[in-house]
Amino acid sequence: MNSVSASAGSASARQGDKPMSRYAEFYRRSVDEPEGFWSEQARLIDWKTPPQLILDASRPPFARWFVGGTTNLCHNAVDRHLASRGEQRALIFVSTETGVEKSYSFKELHAEVQRVAASLMELGVGKGDRVLIYMPMIPEAAFAMLACARIGAIHCVVFGGFASGSLASRIEDATPKVIVSADAGSRGNKILAYKPLLDEAIRLSSHKPDAVLLFDRELAPMELSEGRDHLASVLLEKHRDAEVPCTWLDATDISYTIYTSGTTGKPKGVQRDTGGYAVALAASMQHIFDGRAGETYFSTSDIGWVVGHSYIVYGPLIAGMATIMYEGLPTQGIDQQPDGGIWWRLVEKYKVTVMFSAPTAVRVLKKQDPALLKKYDLSSLRALFLAGEPLDEPTGRWISEGLGVPIIDNYWQTESGWPILTVANGVERTPSKFGSPGVPMYGFKVKILHESTGEELAGPDEKGVVVIEGPTPPGFMQTVWRDDERFVNTYWKSVPGKLVYSTFDWGIRDADGYFYILGRTDDVINVAGHRLGTREIEESISGHANVAEVAVVGVADALKGQVALAFVVAKDGAAVADEQAALQLEGEIMKRVSDDLGALARPARVRFVTALPKTRSGKLLRRAIQAVCEQRDPGDLTTIDDPSTLQQIKNLF
Ligand code: AMP
Numbered sequence: 158m159n160s161v162s163a164s165a166g167s168a169s170a171r172q173g174d175k176p177m178s179r180y181a182e183f184y185r186r187s188v189d190e191p192e193g194f195w196s197e198q199a200r201l202i203d204w205k206t207p208p209q210l211i212l213d214a215s216r217p218p219f220a221r222w223f224v225g226g227t228t229n230l231c232h233n234a235v236d237r238h239l240a241s242r243g244e245q246r247a248l249i250f251v252s253t254e255t256g257v258e259k260s261y262s263f264k265e266l267h268a269e270v271q272r273v274a275a276s277l278m279e280l281g282v283g284k285g286d287r288v289l290i291y292m293p294m295i296p297e298a299a300f301a302m303l304a305c306a307r308i309g310a311i312h313c314v315v316f317g318g319f320a321s322g323s324l325a326s327r328i329e330d331a332t333p334k335v336i337v338s339a340d341a342g343s344r345g346n347k348i349l350a351y352k353p354l355l356d357e358a359i360r361l362s363s364h365k366p367d368a369v370l371l372f373d374r375e376l377a378p379m380e381l382s383e384g385r386d387h388l389a390s391v392l393l394e395k396h397r398d399a400e401v402p403c404t405w406l407d408a409t410d411i412s413y414t415i416y417t418s419g420t421t422g423k424p425k426g427v428q429r430d431t432g433g434y435a436v437a438l439a440a441s442m443q444h445i446f447d448g449r450a451g452e453t454y455f456s457t458s459d460i461g462w463v464v465g466h467s468y469i470v471y472g473p474l475i476a477g478m479a480t481i482m483y484e485g486l487p488t489q490g491i492d493q494q495p496d497g498g499i500w501w502r503l504v505e506k507y508k509v510t511v512m513f514s515a516p517t518a519v520r521v522l523k524k525q526d527p528a529l530l531k532k533y534d535l536s537s538l539r540a541l542f543l544a545g546e547p548l549d550e551p552t553g554r555w556i557s558e559g560l561g562v563p564i565i566d567n568y569w570q571t572e573s574g575w576p577i578l579t580v581a582n583g584v585e586r587t588p589s590k591f592g593s594p595g596v597p598m599y600g601f602k603v604k605i606l607h608e609s610t611g612e613e614l615a616g617p618d619e620k621g622v623v624v625i626e627g628p629t630p631p632g633f634m635q636t637v638w639r640d641d642e643r644f645v646n647t648y649w650k651s652v653p654g655k656l657v658y659s660t661f662d663w664g665i666r667d668a669d670g671y672f673y674i675l676g677r678t679d680d681v682i683n684v685a686g687h688r689l690g691t692r693e694i695e696e697s698i699s700g701h702a703n704v705a706e707v708a709v710v711g712v713a714d715a716l717k718g719q720v721a722l723a724f725v726v727a728k729d730g731a732a733v734a735d736e737q738a739a740l741q742l743e744g745e746i747m748k749r750v751s752d753d754l755g756a757l758a759r760p761a762r763v764r765f766v767t768a769l770p771k772t773r774s775g776k777l778l779r780r781a782i783q784a785v786c787e788q789r790d791p792g793d794l795t796t797i798d799d800p801s802t803l804q805q806i807k808n809l810f
Pocket of ligand 1: 417463543544545546547548566567568569570571572594660661662674676677683686687688
């Protein structure tokens, strides 16, 4: 048995006679002696008061980590580095949209964060209050997040590409006291004005914030609402020299919520703690990312996603690394001219040692001249981490050969906060296998269970649902914001007879203990590494006056991984009788989804049918539709009410 199989999970997978590999032993301790293991990891961060109890798992499936300890995320990300590396770069901002390139040292970051913290306090924000951040990828977004952490406010960052409908439902659920936003974002030189979307979202939401703090980039005009809207420039100037001490928080106090899609139309607020998250990130920076203080980390994600929270803002800063915040496409230079080598230019310039991106971005780069990968000195780079969607072998091989550094696939979710499956090269160099994100990370008891019997599938290559046994490790979601019941019922009760956390992903494990992820078990789709609920898109489409019924499915796409396709039954058949009319309605539906949810959710195509494939009990057969769209066998159709409905869809392809 090789070293990896020993690390893969259950005690039964452990070796008999041979000595355990370093990672296998590391992993074993993390699950067999979690208190001892995590109390050691807890030393990677600063505590005001050390924890009294490492793990309280007395109320499963809830896990409370580092009980009695007090700490602060902003202190660990910023203040504690001031003495040793105050002048060192902390945040590097590069916008190929506006041509701005600017660095902030830890000292400067400290000052900026305190200015925003003081401004938020003036607007009435205190410990436990929610601050919703709807911002483009600019440094002020990170300042605002860190400012919230500093004063104990709970931030709730909403991806800037979401439109007013998505934003409104999040405002409604998070009930923020203050919203932080900007005049506009920009993508591919196209300005996206945020303020009108925000105004509309506030109008749609029954909850109204007390105040809105607005950063003006002078990209789009802003109409200010008297008494509610405040220009950040005015408040920040007033608090230029602000000194705002960190508020010490209990380890179990909430640091933030972040919304993610599920099987219902209503996004879930994933809630995270403070101490457990800080420890989990500090540990992952060392054991998984192998990033060291003084070096530069470059994640191409967005602060609106969990990767942005963990590995643009908090993780690298906690580790004392400089972090690059990048606004723009991977194919445009700082002079706004096409440049497919911009990322590698930045790697060379800032001597990036650890880089994090998504397969979809690599697939975009694959269309560029491969010579661009050889043009720059990339000798500083130790590894490229890719996550968010399955990494297909051709893409993995292309980038691996081009860069000549290890490509490390890592599998995780908004809910987990940090990688569940990958290789921990900081503990021990472990080979990767193409197509597999790797083995379970320390603290994660990952199993594969039969979806209906709940029986463990321990044999190699047996397909089942990937689940995690509790107690979940530090950094994992605490609960669903304000809805413990939804947390338990949604995540922990989906496998019959067992209280286990379901990832809602299918998977297998090979004989060496490497896992392979085979797609979602639910109606969540993954477009360009972003998770979308088909129900949310269906709800938006159903709102069109001429839509009687709709089914949205995710279909394989060479560039984006998956795209959404919508099948619509029109109320007025005549409206789609000819091609011109159908095109018009398709355009209207697409616009509706863009306006409601954002361009990301817009279906790639809308097709009109006279009826949708359903079971006799009226359940939509989404999986069969998806199979037909992908020219696969739709499987068992004994329950289908009217087979001609599926034939209609087949005929469209
Ligand atoms: P999100 O919460 O948006 O990060 O989406 C999490 C989902 O993305 C997972 O449940 C998987 O379906 C998918 N995913 C993330 N990383 C990977 C990966 N490395 N390989 C395969 N699927 C992944």
